[in-house]
Amino acid sequence: MKLKHSLFTRRQFLNGILGGWFGALAASVLYPALKFVFPPTREPDQVILPFSDCEDMKLNTVKNFPWGSKPGLLKKNDDGSYTAFVAVCTHLDCNVTYLSDQRKFFCACHDGWYDESGTHIGGPPPRPLRRLILSIEGEDLIIKREGVE
Amino acid sequence: MKLKHSLFTRRQFLNGILGGWFGALAASVLYPALKFVFPPTREPDQVILPFSDCEDMKLNTVKNFPWGSKPGLLKKNDDGSYTAFVAVCTHLDCNVTYLSDQRKFFCACHDGWYDESGTHIGGPPPRPLRRLILSIEGEDLIIKREGVE
């Protein structure tokens, strides 16, 4: 049935109303559902360690610290300086370990190798290890994510 | 088909074999399943409390102690003697509390009342509170289940 002066048939009108209603409902239901299922994960902006804990590290050794839910590795270089890495292989996310005697980082999952500066030198890893930015303020060793002021 | 000199038909024989096999299998499967689903629960045979903890209780007060996964109540009577109860209502298993001012045990679930000796005096409870057996050995207050030597 089409009324005079109407652009729609009654069926089109009803379908439009119902469809629009369902669409709006679906969207308003989907939004909280997605928010809930994909909660935001916050990587920490910075982690603060007491510097005294790291001062007496031997040269060419590493120390574990928690970087959010991932492990971080603080490495004391041969010149006494420090470097910090996210100790997670850039290939498929396994935790790496530092082999002091070989001066290499090693990921046991797929035989991934990095040299002591974190550059990938063997196996499947496509990128170097992620570095974190270090600064010492008073008693504290402050470890920051790149790009955080 | 029935063989000469045979008491069974072939069908009976096969059904018997298969049925017996299934029966034996079912029983051997059911036994571990039931064992697993109904694990034995062990009520403790005894609980030992340091007597020093209870010595300075006021008259007509109670002290909580864990009796396995249930609460126990140690009550100091007016004459300075002690009584121990399993503090669980005999009606439907709710935890009871002792009301010092009224000298009664009370279960809030269905308004159950017990007098200070644990006898049921009001509401739905069908039996008195369960008593435990007390003895003092040296520094220890030993609380035993009835029937345990």
Place this chain on the structure above:
Amino acid sequence: MSSKGQKMGLRSWLDDRLGVSAVFGFLRDKKIPQHRHSVWYYTGSAILLFFAIQMITGFMLVFYYNPTLEGANTSVARIMTEIPLGWIIRSVHSWSASFMIAFVFIHLLSIWITKAYRKPRELTWISGVFLLLISLAFGFTGYLLPWDDLSLSATKVGTDIPRSIPVVGVWVTRLLRGGDDVTGDTLTRFFGFHVSILPLFLLTILAVHIYLVQKQGMSVPVSDEKKGKKLKELPFWPNFVYREMVVWLILTGILFSVAIFFPPSLEKAADLMAPAPEGLRPEWYFLFLFQMLKIFPSKILFINGDTIAVLLILLGIIAFFFLPLIDSKPAEKKGKIITAAAYLFIVFAVAMSLWSLLS
């Protein structure tokens, strides 16, 4: 030709393999009788709506809920405060459960009163009572999961009730509790029932139930059937389905509004050693049974009062279950006693619930 022809081609390709044209044909020809009791026909699909919402929100809550002594209350608190919009999901799940059970009661009572369970629908009724019991089991197990004082005590009472049944009772209690007492194992076990075992039972019986409803067609109430004249009918597709959709939209709207404005609270974590809190109350749909147990005397003659109360309740459930065999009159006969029993039950349940709420 081309587009429509392709569409026809795909349909017949699918039909050759799936054989679903019989189902579609059936649904296209299905008619819903129209009379002054037609409104009850919508309760079935309302239950399905709430059940679907329960499934979806339940799958979501399972992502964050921890069924352990240490984790249960904390993880619900985390869902309520930390996970984005978690409080809405929990609130919808909790309210939708109440709505679903309310509609299950209405659905069964309407069938009871209109005698729609009579021949040939006896098995449909029995499967429906099964579904009611499973829904109540969902409600009972779900009530414990937030693990606060009230839910712990309600569970202690609820799982102790079967113990009054002679011989088998104590084993039922142990099966439910995972031991002689309510402990962390009970919580883990209730979670298993709630998310893993009960859903499979419910879906299986639901499939049978829906199949039976389709197979036997809609029942017409006694009062409308005996008039003898032909009733008006509404095509199932699209007329009835469209009306159902409108009902769904309204119910969803009400559900979400209630869920957003009245989210369920969360009390502090239960302590197995603490005395039972005052004001203990189970979910509203168990209130009348709860009140019944409360007012029963502790001894009747020499027998434990509870045992009698529990056996009475059990007898009631069995009678309800076998209602179509108790009232096996032909479909067109009146049944005044049965109708009276239904109203009596409603009055009894409402009165007991109110008594419990007001005392």
Place this chain on the structure above:
Amino acid sequence: MSSKGQKMGLRSWLDDRLGVSAVFGFLRDKKIPQHRHSVWYYTGSAILLFFAIQMITGFMLVFYYNPTLEGANTSVARIMTEIPLGWIIRSVHSWSASFMIAFVFIHLLSIWITKAYRKPRELTWISGVFLLLISLAFGFTGYLLPWDDLSLSATKVGTDIPRSIPVVGVWVTRLLRGGDDVTGDTLTRFFGFHVSILPLFLLTILAVHIYLVQKQGMSVPVSDEKKGKKLKELPFWPNFVYREMVVWLILTGILFSVAIFFPPSLEKAADLMAPAPEGLRPEWYFLFLFQMLKIFPSKILFINGDTIAVLLILLGIIAFFFLPLIDSKPAEKKGKIITAAAYLFIVFAVAMSLWSLLS
């Protein structure tokens, strides 16, 4: 008369309401063709056997397992040492999973090689591939639950793989992990998939699959069909069912023997901060994919090697999925390339698995 008459009466009473006589009649008349490839017909019911065992033992394990960072490993240890006969239940669940997946592979390969997926069984094949993927998802999620070092690393790798897929990949990883990293939330979520979500999917698709198999009857291999002569047939009931039962008894015997003599071990609890252990290996059915990822170069031209590997695997799955549309020849034609591809796949998978095991 009396007893037999009553039995007939009950049967017709039930049939009036349920309408199952069609099903029984169908099963009574069903025939299984006999030829030299008939042995593969038994693989389907073997899968059902193992799946039933998985359901029952799974329901039981859910009573004691805690899906939390603190509780997972401890609760499995408790099942292994404290709960009566718990180690057997866990061992049967673990071994039955392997047996089930092995038989799913055999089932699909036999259908691939005998070309039983051809018209009109395209949808049967596709539903079967779905069932394979769901079974693998069961295996993958279940592997994490004991929460030891090996299972944690395997899960980190497994859930990171989708990230290589452009655009959607990162969201798949986040959906699986419940965040950017594998944490306690991942464990809780995997448990939810394993005990609550996947079972419903599997049962639904399984119902469709079994319906389709019954509707279309058993396929006869190309080689036997073109001989033109009539094949011998075995009645489904009781002859074939009895033979199946014998197969079940033998398989159950083997399963229980293996489960009792080789129970799975339990390593110490996983530590999210510890380096990945050496000798990391997924379950055996993922070995060939694991090895493939391991040997892929890190860069091919300018593109990330993993991305290419993952897209290749994805392409393989899609091709497998749509096999009946790729090889759409009539059922009686030979298909040498398809047969060769099947054998090639078997050789490839076995060689890669052995390489991984021996290296």
